[in-house]
Amino acid sequence: MSVDFKETRALLLRRHAAVFAPDRTAQQPDACMQLFDIDLAKLGYALSQRLRARLQTLDSALLSAMQEHIWETLAAQLGGNRQHTPLFRRFPNNIPSNTEALWMDRVLTHFMQAPDQPCLHCARTGTTHVLKPCRHVVCDACFDGGNYSACPICNRHADRDSPFFLPDPGQKQKAAVHMPLKLLDLGASMDDAAQVLVSALCARKQAMSPVDTDDFKTLAGEYRLRLLAWIPEQIPVRENIALLFGTLLKHCEPAAVLAAAAAHIGTATDVIRLVAVYSGADPSLQGQVVYRQVPIAKARGMARFKTLFTPGSYWNKQASLPLPVTIKRFKMAKLGRPLRRALLALLESFHPDSLTEDMLRHRAYWVWLGEFLHPHEYHKRYPKVAFAFGVVRKKGPDGTPGPQFETFYAGLEKAVMRKDAVAMVALLRQRPGELARRFDHALRVADGDSTASSAVLDAFASCAPQFATPVLLTLLALLPNRLHAGETRLYWPKGSVATGFMAPDQRAPLPRQTVDQAVALVERELLARFSSKPPVGECLIDTALADIMVPFNERTASRSAIQLPRGSVLPVPPGKKARLFLHWCQPENGGRSDLDLSVAFYDEQWHFRGVCSYYQLTCKGSDGSIIATSAGDLTDAPFPDGASEFIDLDCDLARQNGVRYAVAVLNNYSGMPFEDLEHAFAGLMFRDDVQGAHFDPRTVALRFDLAGTNGVFLPMVFDLQENQLHWLDLYAPGGFEFNNVETSTATISAVCPAMIAYFASSIRMSMYHLVLLHGAARAQRVILRGDGTLRALSRQEGEDNASFLARLRRWNPQDVDNAPVMHEAPLFAALLDADIALPENSIVYALRPGVSAATIAASDLIS
Missing domain, CATH: 2.60.60.30 (sav2460 like domains)
Structure with missing residues (x-):
């Protein structure tokens, strides 16, 4: 099956403002490009000279197709490919100033106005019209048919062929806009750009945003098995493993996909995530919310609905109401016998204890998947899997009670209940990620006991190299805020959208000595990691990035x-x-x-x-x-x-x-x-x-x-x-x-001020401070751009990363370079607006596109 890579071209255009066009021999006249220039300018874009020259070498049919693809992609990204006609077509003019009077007129018309009768408002005859399909009777003397785009009574779209609706006033002319155009440039190689993007997405250290997830699946779906040569040896995020191989399973031979996936799949959860993606579901395994109708008589007895049934409530007159229910299952794709055996063999290869415990973490999903895998048909060939399903189902294949099993988290909870921080840390050492996330909790369980606190800090220091970079960045920003008691604590539960949850902060402050030691450990580890990345001569940073947060909870x-x-x-x-x-x-x-x-x-x-x-x-x-x-x-x-x-x-x-x-x-x-x-x-x-x-x-x-x-x-x-x-x-x-x-x-009035105060407290790291860490670890010279000026600070001879970082944070004016600020060699730039031309082959993060195209995303700086 041939693949035209249209979606890959579109995503690279969206992400990197790059257009990939073949070099042909035609020579189109400038007139062929002028109309396209005008259309692009309406979207706020312009062509670079080399892209324009390349497009002019295409024949008429291919040029037209390329222009249509570029315009549609950019218009869809901004919303310009949709019809935007509001209720009042002359907006912002001719808006009724008395909404209450308008509402009264609508209510009276709805209930009392009849066809072929004088208007009940103005008493005129021959001015009323029956609109379809709502059947409301409206008077063209009382309601302006030249201003309304829908029924004035119910505000629903109506048949515009009615004589009530006067001719459309026409599309308004676009007003003058005082802003620079964003530049589109010629891409060198689409395959190379796709390979770089695939590698970057695979290297992510946290769950990807919905946009990145969609693009990752698009690349896998179009490049298919060719993608396998591009992926790194390690893919840190388990969901990304599932996204990659689950998407490939949809398009490629299962045997080839699973053979490549085996090196990356190490847990039972990896397997069920893989099956979820293959089935078109979300690999995060968060559950799906469905609405079930509950009879009103039953709903009245449910505490969650008590506030709905007040006197005069709308719900008192309804027969039922929707009850949101989270279900832990998904519509299963067809699992052929060879694929089922391959999945069971993969599960059998895991350690029996870790297999069973991992399946218990998502018990409802495994009970559901078991209905399709039929593990007990192969209980002799795959005994470890059969045992694990017996624990999960709480019964064996013969109906007898299933075996008992204590999980890691059950043991951890027992240690917490005993307030035994030493035992707690001994368990957490087995799972460094859990230790990082529960470090604050472990210190509170230690409750000032010097021996227990030392054990927690020692474990933290020994496991720090194994902590994920996003967790280290979170700790670096969070821990200094734990020196004093807070008023409100915010939680960000796992889910498909962000629903921050607030509660009083009842945690006792942490000792300064412990916080200082932990912060020093985290900072040292981050500098070591970033220094292992390719060095850069100069690092250009917008100071405005101090107000831009480092991405977190990107899934939502x-x-x-x-x-x-x-x-x-x-x-x-x-x-x-x-x-x-x-x-x-x-x-x-x-x-x-x-x-x-x-x-x-x-x-x-x-x-x-x-x-x-x-x-x-x-x-x-x-x-x-x-x-x-x-x-x-x-x-x-x-x-x-x-x-x-x-x-x-x-x-x-x-x-x-x-x-x-x-x-x-x-x-x-x-x-x-x-x-x-x-x-x-x-x-x-x-x-x-x-x-x-x-x-x-x-x-x-x-x-x-x-x-x-x-x-x-x-x-x-x-x-x-x-x-x-x-x-x-x-x-x-x-x-x-x-x-x-x-x-x-x-x-x-409760959530918004709390959220604003939360982010203003520096409890989350800013992009500015993240890029300072990169600059201190990778650059010889750091240039700050802000307030219309450029200031540069150079690394001193023999200066280590920590000392350079300390000077960058202090930024003593006496240390500022007197040499010319910017050189012509490629550099690393982190910009709020890409409004400055940079040397070719520069590494660029830019929040908003401009004359320079972004080559990396914010999440790439966390990898």
Whole structure:
């Protein structure tokens, strides 16, 4: 089967702004490129001279195909490939100022207006129209058919052939935008670029983001067995092993895939992750949330639903309500007999105790998988597997009770209950990753006992070389914060989306001497690891990266055009208007779904000041000025065009009217979960002119997909006093239906300030401090860029990494180099904006693309 590698070309274009075009002999005239230049500029991109010259050598058919591929890929990344028509087509003009009066008119019309009768509002005759399919009767004298794009009464999409709808006012002209274009360049070799990316993704030391996961699976699906020559000897993250070989199993001969996978699969969990990916499921084994209808009579007796049945509640009139249930199984792909035997043989090769214990960690999944593997059919050939399944199922093949087995974690829990830190550490030494994660806990169990504390610290020191780099970075930032008692503790449970959980912090502070010793050990280990990477002559660092967090819990990150780590802070460009957008589309054969975009306003003490949403289309300040305007609420999103909503926010006016925080809120008001929609995304534009087209891809600052189930998504908070944008990327459970700012304001005013304070406390490492570690370990010279200036600091003769790092952190002006700041040799650059031309072959991390293409991602710096 031939493969055109279209998806690989697309992902390399998205990630590295690289276009791979063959060198042909045609010579297309400049006129063939001019229209493409104009279309690219509408997306905010331009071609480099060498890419333009290469494209002009293609014949007309291939050139047209390449241009279409480039435009579609970039437009899809920004959201510009969708139709964006809000309820009020003349937005931001002609928005009803009295939402309550509009609502009353809609209610009266819904219940009382009849066809062929005078309008009950204006008493005119011959002005009413029956819309399809909702059958609402609307008056064109009371509702402006030139402004509405859907039914004015129910806000659902209607047949636009009705005479009520006046001709479309036409697409607005794109306004002038004052920003540089992002550069697309010619790629040298697609296979080489793919190989580098595969190697980098395999080397990741933490679970990948959804974007990286999708790209990894795409590469495996298109390159197939050719990929095996590119993978390193070690793949640190077990989920990535499953993603690679599970994807290959779908496309290649199982025997060849399993033969290559055997060297990387070492546990039973690896096997079930592999089967999950092969079956199209998530290898994280987090469980799948499904909704089961519970009769109202039964729900009334369930404590979790007690607050729903208040007098007058909507649920009192329903026959049932949805109950979210997490199930630990997935739809199993066909397992042929040869594949089943190969999987059983792989399991049989493991140590019996580790096999059994590992299967017990995911017991529900193994009980389910056993229904398809039929292990007891082969109990003589694979006795260890048969024994393990007997423990998991709690019974043998003859129905007798299964054997008993004590796990590692049961023994660990017993040591904790006895407050025996020495026994606890003795067990944790067997699993260094657990020791790193439970280091703080072990010290608290030691409770100041010098012997026990020394045992914990000794174990930590001896196992530090085996700790994963992300864990070391977490400890380096966390441990200094444990010198004093905290007020709130945040947890980040494993899941498909981020749902930070808060609780009072009841932990006692850790001794300074212990913290100092542990921090020194961690820092020494990190410098040693980074110094083993390829050396660089110079390291250029943006000081603005101090507000960008090192990625953590990437599995729950939203799919986004810009991979902004959770907790990061971006400057809000002065003088521009903020336009938030939401677009979603129901499946072709699916049900109806209603999502809502809102902005909630709070003062300095997080007291609620107002809202802009479907139930208040304009939010006015105390001086009467309009600080936010909604483009209206569409209540369905039929396939294929979907629906879009917008809110314009004037940050300056809001600040002048006593607003400190503006919180973007995305609510699932009713219908299917976010993840079941055909597509759903939202984002933010910064506009010079809000009178231009409703959606202008050139101005998109953030664009992210919606995921998860029903509930409330809190993506970002504007701090209007500091002119900053806090990226939270956080989901709150909300209710089954009717979620809005009013029902969520208690959650918003509790969660948002806690999250902002959490990330401001330096409890998570910033990209700036991570890159300083790389610079101290790998560079001879470090250049800082900030406040429009460049400052350089060179390594002194014979200076070790720790001493250089200490000087970089102090940054004494007397040490700054007087020599020219930048040289022409390739360097390592870590930039907020890639707005500076760099020498060819430089290693570049850039949060936002520009004239220089990023060659690595933030997660590559943690590998």
